[in-house]
Amino acid sequence: MSQQKILSRPSVGAFMSKYGIVVIFVGLCIILSIMSPVFLSMRNITNVIRQVSIIGIVSMGVTFAIITTGIDLSSGSMIALISVVVATLSQNAMNPDQPVSIVMPIAIAVAISLLLGIILGAVNGTLTAFGKIPPFIATLGMMTVARGAAALYTRGRPVGDLKETFTFIGTGSIFGIPLPIWIYLAMGILAHILLSKTKFGRHVFAIGGNEQAARICGINVEKTLVKVYAFAGFLTAVSAILLTARTSAGNPTYGLSYELDAIASTVIGGTSLSGGVGSIPFCVIGALIIGVLNNGMDLMGVNAYWQQIAKGVIIVAAVLIDARKQKRG
Amino acid sequence: MSQQKILSRPSVGAFMSKYGIVVIFVGLCIILSIMSPVFLSMRNITNVIRQVSIIGIVSMGVTFAIITTGIDLSSGSMIALISVVVATLSQNAMNPDQPVSIVMPIAIAVAISLLLGIILGAVNGTLTAFGKIPPFIATLGMMTVARGAAALYTRGRPVGDLKETFTFIGTGSIFGIPLPIWIYLAMGILAHILLSKTKFGRHVFAIGGNEQAARICGINVEKTLVKVYAFAGFLTAVSAILLTARTSAGNPTYGLSYELDAIASTVIGGTSLSGGVGSIPFCVIGALIIGVLNNGMDLMGVNAYWQQIAKGVIIVAAVLIDARKQKRG
Amino acid sequence: MNTEYVLEMKGVSKSFPGVKALKGVDLAIKKGTVHALMGENGAGKSTLMKVLYGIHQPDEGEIIFKGEPYEVKSPIDALTIGVSMIPQEISPVPNLTVASNVFLGKEIISKRGLKLLNQKKMVIETQKLFDELGIDIDPSVMMSKISIANAQLVAIATAVSYNADLVVMDEPTSALTDKEIDKLYKIIRDLKEKKNIAVIYISHKLDEIFSICDEVSVIRDGEFIGSDSIENFDKERLINMMVGRTMDEFFHKEEAEIGDVVLDVKNLTLSKKFEDVSFTLRQGEVLGVAGLMGAGRTEVMEAIFGYRPAESGEIFIDGIKAEISEPSDAIRHGIAFVTEDRKQTGIFPDLSIKDNIIMPDIDAYLKNGLLNGKKIKENCQEQREAIAIKTPTLEQLIKNLSGGNQQKVLISRWLLTTPEVLILDEPTRGIDVGAKSEIHRLIGELAKMGKSIIMVSSEMPEILSMSDRVMVMFEGKCSGIISREEATQEKILQLATGEKLSL
Amino acid sequence: NGQQEDGKILIGAAMSSFSDKGQTYLQDGVREFDAENDDVEVLMTDAKDDAAVQLNQIETLLVKGVDAIFIVPVDISALKPVFKKCKEDGVKVVIGNRMPAEELWGEFDVYTGSESIQAGILQAEWVAEAMQPEGGKVGIIMGPLGHEAARMRTEGNKQIFAKYDNIEIVMDAEGKWDRAKGMQIAENWIQSGANLDAVLCNNDEMAIGALLAAEGANLADDAIIIAGVDATPDALEYLGAGLDVTVFQNMNAQGYNGAIAAYKLAKGESVEKWDWIPFETVTPENMSEYK
Numbered sequence A, B: 001m002s003q004q005k006i007l008s009r010p011s012v013g014a015f016m017s018k019y020g021i022v023v024i025f026v027g028l029c030i031i032l033s034i035m036s037p038v039f040l041s042m043r044n045i046t047n048v049i050r051q052v053s054i055i056g057i058v059s060m061g062v063t064f065a066i067i068t069t070g071i072d073l074s075s076g077s078m079i080a081l082i083s084v085v086v087a088t089l090s091q092n093a094m095n096p097d098q099p100v101s102i103v104m105p106i107a108i109a110v111a112i113s114l115l116l117g118i119i120l121g122a123v124n125g126t127l128t129a130f131g132k133i134p135p136f137i138a139t140l141g142m143m144t145v146a147r148g149a150a151a152l153y154t155r156g157r158p159v160g161d162l163k164e165t166f167t168f169i170g171t172g173s174i175f176g177i178p179l180p181i182w183i184y185l186a187m188g189i190l191a192h193i194l195l196s197k198t199k200f201g202r203h204v205f206a207i208g209g210n211e212q213a214a215r216i217c218g219i220n221v222e223k224t225l226v227k228v229y230a231f232a233g234f235l236t237a238v239s240a241i242l243l244t245a246r247t248s249a250g251n252p253t254y255g256l257s258y259e260l261d262a263i264a265s266t267v268i269g270g271t272s273l274s275g276g277v278g279s280i281p282f283c284v285i286g287a288l289i290i291g292v293l294n295n296g297m298d299l300m301g302v303n304a305y306w307q308q309i310a311k312g313v314i315i316v317a318a319v320l321i322d323a324r325k326q327k328r329g
Numbered sequence C: 001m002n003t004e005y006v007l008e009m010k011g012v013s014k015s016f017p018g019v020k021a022l023k024g025v026d027l028a029i030k031k032g033t034v035h036a037l038m039g040e041n042g043a044g045k046s047t048l049m050k051v052l053y054g055i056h057q058p059d060e061g062e063i064i065f066k067g068e069p070y071e072v073k074s075p076i077d078a079l080t081i082g083v084s085m086i087p088q089e090i091s092p093v094p095n096l097t098v099a100s101n102v103f104l105g106k107e108i109i110s111k112r113g114l115k116l117l118n119q120k121k122m123v124i125e126t127q128k129l130f131d132e133l134g135i136d137i138d139p140s141v142m143m144s145k146i147s148i149a150n151a152q153l154v155a156i157a158t159a160v161s162y163n164a165d166l167v168v169m170d171e172p173t174s175a176l177t178d179k180e181i182d183k184l185y186k187i188i189r190d191l192k193e194k195k196n197i198a199v200i201y202i203s204h205k206l207d208e209i210f211s212i213c214d215e216v217s218v219i220r221d222g223e224f225i226g227s228d229s230i231e232n233f234d235k236e237r238l239i240n241m242m243v244g245r246t247m248d249e250f251f252h253k254e255e256a257e258i259g260d261v262v263l264d265v266k267n268l269t270l271s272k273k274f275e276d277v278s279f280t281l282r283q284g285e286v287l288g289v290a291g292l293m294g295a296g297r298t299e300v301m302e303a304i305f306g307y308r309p310a311e312s313g314e315i316f317i318d319g320i321k322a323e324i325s326e327p328s329d330a331i332r333h334g335i336a337f338v339t340e341d342r343k344q345t346g347i348f349p350d351l352s353i354k355d356n357i358i359m360p361d362i363d364a365y366l367k368n369g370l371l372n373g374k375k376i377k378e379n380c381q382e383q384r385e386a387i388a389i390k391t392p393t394l395e396q397l398i399k400n401l402s403g404g405n406q407q408k409v410l411i412s413r414w415l416l417t418t419p420e421v422l423i424l425d426e427p428t429r430g431i432d433v434g435a436k437s438e439i440h441r442l443i444g445e446l447a448k449m450g451k452s453i454i455m456v457s458s459e460m461p462e463i464l465s466m467s468d469r470v471m472v473m474f475e476g477k478c479s480g481i482i483s484r485e486e487a488t489q490e491k492i493l494q495l496a497t498g499e500k501l502s503l
Numbered sequence D: 001n002g003q004q005e006d007g008k009i010l011i012g013a014a015m016s017s018f019s020d021k022g023q024t025y026l027q028d029g030v031r032e033f034d035a036e037n038d039d040v041e042v043l044m045t046d047a048k049d050d051a052a053v054q055l056n057q058i059e060t061l062l063v064k065g066v067d068a069i070f071i072v073p074v075d076i077s078a079l080k081p082v083f084k085k086c087k088e089d090g091v092k093v094v095i096g097n098r099m100p101a102e103e104l105w106g107e108f109d110v111y112t113g114s115e116s117i118q119a120g121i122l123q124a125e126w127v128a129e130a131m132q133p134e135g136g137k138v139g140i141i142m143g144p145l146g147h148e149a150a151r152m153r154t155e156g157n158k159q160i161f162a163k164y165d166n167i168e169i170v171m172d173a174e175g176k177w178d179r180a181k182g183m184q185i186a187e188n189w190i191q192s193g194a195n196l197d198a199v200l201c202n203n204d205e206m207a208i209g210a211l212l213a214a215e216g217a218n219l220a221d222d223a224i225i226i227a228g229v230d231a232t233p234d235a236l237e238y239l240g241a242g243l244d245v246t247v248f249q250n251m252n253a254q255g256y257n258g259a260i261a262a263y264k265l266a267k268g269e270s271v272e273k274w275d276w277i278p279f280e281t282v283t284p285e286n287m288s289e290y291k
């Protein structure tokens, strides 16, 4: 974790116990590149990172929530809701078949969607911080409500015909690198600085490490929690916009069980579900492990059934081998 | 919680703080019976309980896991795997189209399936207890693997044509009460006694309350955890058998996201995700709240999208109103 | 307004479900004085301080701070107005560095640019603070890596660093030994004399009260009993006010008949913790174990109990070699272990007193495989009466008991396993005089009954008055074993600091 | 014959999923019928693709006292208990969209729809012909493993390709009906250098994903054949512009006809047992008929 400094001389053991998951990741990449020569091609690498970006961005918000001993189950459904909202605001033309359809500049549509993400996240945060209900339940409720609302908003149908200026966010490139990768990078830097270099981040760790101590030190636990979930909502909205732009459509079925992949990325990245520990760079590694696995198995043409089995086994194995293993819970 | 007795004179406050969720449940039933007269018909009541039995039985195992500060995400997928296994062992005749198909007495098929559940659960338990990986990851891995295995086992096909003697488990009645209800009752009594009246149950609470203190008290934490997950696996297998018998088929798609409903039932029933607190009767109430909600809204013909939204809101509201609110986490 | 006082609390009441913790308590603290707040376990001292610090809201009562009405909704308010506190249960954030813990809630932020944390400056400032207070802890080390004693010093430093007008110290020395306590005295004197800061000092160690405090207030059962300057007190009067009767602070153990060797520990070693520890324990004997903080006493006891088994060495029980690789082995061999850290390794907070008591020995309460509620109730009730556990009912969750009563529950837990060897690690830490005296009497009685007792303690008078023999540890090694007759404070201190005994 | 107290006929419509786009058109058909007829009330339920939930909902509809029931089965192999329950209550049953196995044909009153496998067959037949004479390699992006429509469509694909010696199925993966997932799989396949000649998708959403992937990789339109199923409005937009073929099934008619059949049965009228609404292959040539 970024929070931990290596004590005494750096030994192999200390290195492994700090960077074990990175070693596992590198090992996985080596194995995959042997089994599929194209794996390490520049094109495939951008490919993987672009694919990872959606879950990767969500998982950074989840990391914040989990560090406070929380969780966010609503991200997948929030992606669905925000994707249909941003899609109905970014269509080339009004669509009379659709319950909602408004034509407006892309910048405004994006701003509205980000705001929606922040608001939904803040609702999660308020329920858990002020309503004192477990974040599991608060975000489970949001998960159900957001998906229902998404379906209701479009009567269960996808929303296509989006402006080129909008889809460019998901399909365009700058300096030959796809925009989603740039955005992933930017969000990563933002989240990393927030978590490790600001007062807010410090308070996040304090709440997760020992909520009572945090209170006694005068930290406003409730406000901080609301901010945490609002930030997670913001990142979810960014993801939703990317996904919508990338697929040229919004759909109330989007994001199904993304929350589990996001949580898995976070935990593989060493964030402890019992709170107080975690970091963004490792969360990125966690997301990359899952992304590389999916990509590698598709590249090798592994049978769909075996893919699932292999994925489960490898995720467990990675955490099992990881020397930084968190305690249970 | 069964662990708490009312202190001093029973006051309204104390009653509410202990039985708040029961009051909420009764209130919900009253509202539904006003809105839909058939709601309280004998037939509908057996109907609801039978419907609840499947998730209800799973959620009791989940309660054990959560009390130890664990979780079980694998129950839905394990239901899928066990359902196809028990189905291929309970067909009327060998089916040459199917990869696996064996004709054997029902008792043996059921026994094998229960054993499979116990083994899969024990694998979860071993990974988390001895492998020291978070139960979230261990059971997430199992979730992925079990579903993949279920699909692989039947090449993605459902398995029908089951013996009447087998489907009787899910469709038959004794004294006019459907068998699934009897089985739910039996499992409930078993789980309740195990949790509140045995050494094993006390150890479960001890591990969840303070693992280190549990070790000092000579409790074998690892063995107890393996037993907890094995028991959860057993209950999952019971559920899978009921589901298969009830629908006359096994299917690798069964049980999708049942784990979330099971966890929600448990938490609505007041089991704290931070461990150490929980009880079976309240877990039953939690499952009934979800079951009654689904049933009531179908009876009223509430639009499916609105149903989702209402369900999310009501679950959150129930936990919000519940005076026994657990602390966050 | 009387400007002589920094704080006046008038008629403060506070109830919890089933307990009236404070019943109209008055407390007045003069500026620049050290004020002892005394009372038995569960008297309401911590509750009163939590009300002051904004953790609890009072049901009724009035608080005046520096002549102004004082209303706090949370610790933030208290800190802003000028009250800081070292809580009784020191609770750092384990995965942050020491410096981050000290600056928690008041982080230093770089002036320029993005308002990011100035990590370096916080470390430097912490180092400065520690130097000033004479504390030797590396500010950039993880909090989880330092000992409880050091954590307590960090908590003291943190509370002092707020520049408050009033610092509350709720049992600040419970994990400290004499050496660190002297440091604390110096810190308190500096606060008082150089900065004119008032201190509310809560402790169960009477010597401390007489060495450092200027005034004393006593509360009993949530009621204010009285307040006076320290000169007007002696130990007897103080105890009398707290307990409502006269008694000795230390019970003087009667001679018990000492029998055969029951426990024989040979060459126990665990790398980096302790080395080559050997000693014997006879039937009916109380073996005191003394040493400075971090001497490794706790680790040796944990090893004997199988909680953290030693790498090498042998343990013989009644002359037979015992293989102890986990606590259940030790329990089977008739060993019991009351640990030093109630919260970490002792209580099950969300379980009832009864469940807490029966946990190590559930087999004894089974009837046809199920728990026998009647027997549980009888045995627990017996214990409750025997060692006076103060609680409305045995169903009460243990987390709602005061610290001292929790400790009594834990001792009951192990007495009911009918052990032959009892290991008590700091058995009277945080326990009031009354209860302490009861626990000492209990130790004496158990010895008389033929039980063998190892008592690890950092309180010299306790060691001297209770032990038949004293083992002293220094840096993980046994530096000497002396008999009751030979034992003096000086000798023990010499051994504990690694000096040779001067004859 | 069973009429409600208010004189209305109560029809239960146990739908498989409200979040499957194709199904929403079928549901619209049911709603249309409901809106057109004042003497009918339709109670619609969403099984969320869960056979057990559907069984629960059918039980609930029976408790509610429906006069006839229109079912789009989640799982055709789990229909036995449904038929048993309906028979016990003497409620007539219309099955829509997914055809039950032959041994159950005696158990229901009307079937409206076609055979799921037909979609896969039509899709693969068109693709196989287009691939001649060279033949080549194909990949199949499937719906959720074990899902009825996913299974039958894939099955249909395989039946056809088995007849061609020069066509080989080299890849398959689970796209879960999801456009993003389909896109991801197709991207990875394109990267893998497998040089697929055709990608068949179990539905249009995944097919659109695949064609977006091909676009993203700058593959020429004729370098790869992409096939979907459903002929959704979105898909028709892409037909000829990356998407080569899709298969239409008149979902709206299935819903509407199913509701009529249930209504008539409830009133005691006799209805033709088989109401075939076949699949149709849609290509850029004939797409104007489907817009």
Ligand SMILES: Nc1ncnc2c1ncn2[C@@H]1O[C@H](COP(=O)(O)OP(=O)(O)OP(=O)(O)O)[C@@H](O)[C@H]1O
Pocket: C016, C017, C019, C020, C021, C039, C040, C041, C042, C043, C044, C045, C046, C047, C048, C088, C400, C401, C402, C403, C404, C405, C430, C432
């Ligand atoms: N949160 C709570 N809920 C219920 N009862 C409580 C709570 N906190 C304290 N009490 C009760 O209030 C009384 C006073 O407790 P308090 O902790 O103030 O005692 P104390 O004087 O600090 O004792 P000690 O010397 O053991 O620390 C006790 O009877 C205790 O059981």
Ligand SMILES: Nc1ncnc2c1ncn2[C@@H]1O[C@H](COP(=O)(O)OP(=O)(O)OP(=O)(O)O)[C@@H](O)[C@H]1O
Pocket: C145, C146, C147, C148, C149, C150, C272, C273, C274, C291, C292, C293, C294, C295, C296, C297, C298, C299, C340, C426, C456, C458, C476
């Ligand atoms: N500042 C420190 N940093 C790291 N480890 C420490 C530090 N202080 C002590 N320890 C470790 O803790 C061990 C023993 O500490 P502990 O306080 O439990 O000893 P003890 O003799 O039982 O003292 P006491 O029971 O009075 O607390 C030491 O052997 C040492 O390894």
Ligand SMILES: [Mg+2]
Pocket: C045, C046, C047, C088, C170, C403
């Ligand atoms: Mg106290």
Ligand SMILES: [Mg+2]
Pocket: C297, C298, C299, C340, C425
């Ligand atoms: Mg110690």
